[in-house]
Amino acid sequence: MKFLLVEDNQELAHAISSRMQLDGHVVEHASNLKDATAFVETGEYDLILLDIMLPDGDGRSFLKTHRASDLDTPVIVLTARSQISDRIGSLDLGADDYVTKPFDHAELAARCRAVLRRRAGKSQTIIRSGGVEFDPVAGSMAVQGQPVTLRNRELRLLELLINAPGQIFSKQKLSDRLFSYDDDVSENAIEVYIARLRKHLDPSDLKITTLRGLGYRLDNDA
Known part of the structure; x- marks a missing residue:
């Protein structure tokens, strides 16, 4: 966050x-x-x-x-x-x-x-959706019951998307939320983190959809 x-x-x-x-x-x-x-x-x-x-x-x-x-x-x-x-x-x-x-x-x-x-509006921090169990406080994720190790920004990217399923996030919005003004961010940084997270989510029902010219959206294919 x-x-x-x-x-x-x-x-x-x-x-x-x-x-x-x-x-x-x-x-x-x-x-x-x-x-x-x-x-x-x-x-x-x-x-x-x-x-x-x-x-x-x-x-x-x-x-x-x-x-x-x-x-x-x-x-x-x-x-x-x-x-x-x-x-x-x-x-x-x-x-x-x-x-x-x-x-x-x-x-x-x-x-x-x-x-x-x-x-x-939550008494617990753990989020369960589409075969994914995510605890943003502990910084842990499991897919179909199997623990997955994520880097910090991958965790925060997942947190943004999983808390707003179906919402479209532009590259700029994601960059603003994941990086500070002092960070030296390359143009394809968001694409790199999206690709990594997609790979981790692959066994689950959660999919990151690319909407050309608009951004990215987390969908549940279950």
């Missing part, structure tokens, strides 16, 4: 990004509200991790604007403020959860998973 991290502490931002990337997520980093606003205006994210005290303002103003614009991307607030009133205020503005600094990175990762599950 693709996360936006809004945090001005560079050391902490690096630590959070590294942990999330180990879990296979793509992380964009903004160190101030101006950059964060630019990111959400031009990109699409599955989750926003938002610090409150930023160099150019209060992160809660960003949250308020974000919710007023009808964008429903889940937001987890990162705050050094431990007062209950501060936490309640963030939740009332539309935050989905909050984590008080300092925090354990494993806890933050768990809270991210919980928020994403709630937003998807």
Whole structure:
């Protein structure tokens, strides 16, 4: 999945990004509200991790604007403020959860998973379809009961497609979700990952259909 991290502490931002990337997520980093606003205006994210005290303002103003614009991307607030009133205020503005600094990175990762599950309306993360069993949290996949090893971006590509069966994804949209702005992406990168995933899915009833000029769609042939 693709996360936006809004945090001005560079050391902490690096630590959070590294942990999330180990879990296979793509992380964009903004160190101030101006950059964060630019990111959400031009990109699409599955989750926003938002610090409150930023160099150019209060992160809660960003949250308020974000919710007023009808964008429903889940937001987890990162705050050094431990007062209950501060936490309640963030939740009332539309935050989905909050984590008080300092925090354990494993806890933050768990809270991210919980928020994403709630937003998807799921109590479990495991998805079963067409002979495929996929656990995006564990990063595991089985086809017809046989474990399959996927690379991180193959996992995230499958996650995008299997969560929206029948939906068409253009190459640009897939690229935006799988890579960060800093990644050096070749023109055929998406084709390479599609080909790899197709090979893994071959024994199942799930097929990736190419729609010329439009993109790709996951179909269930069962």
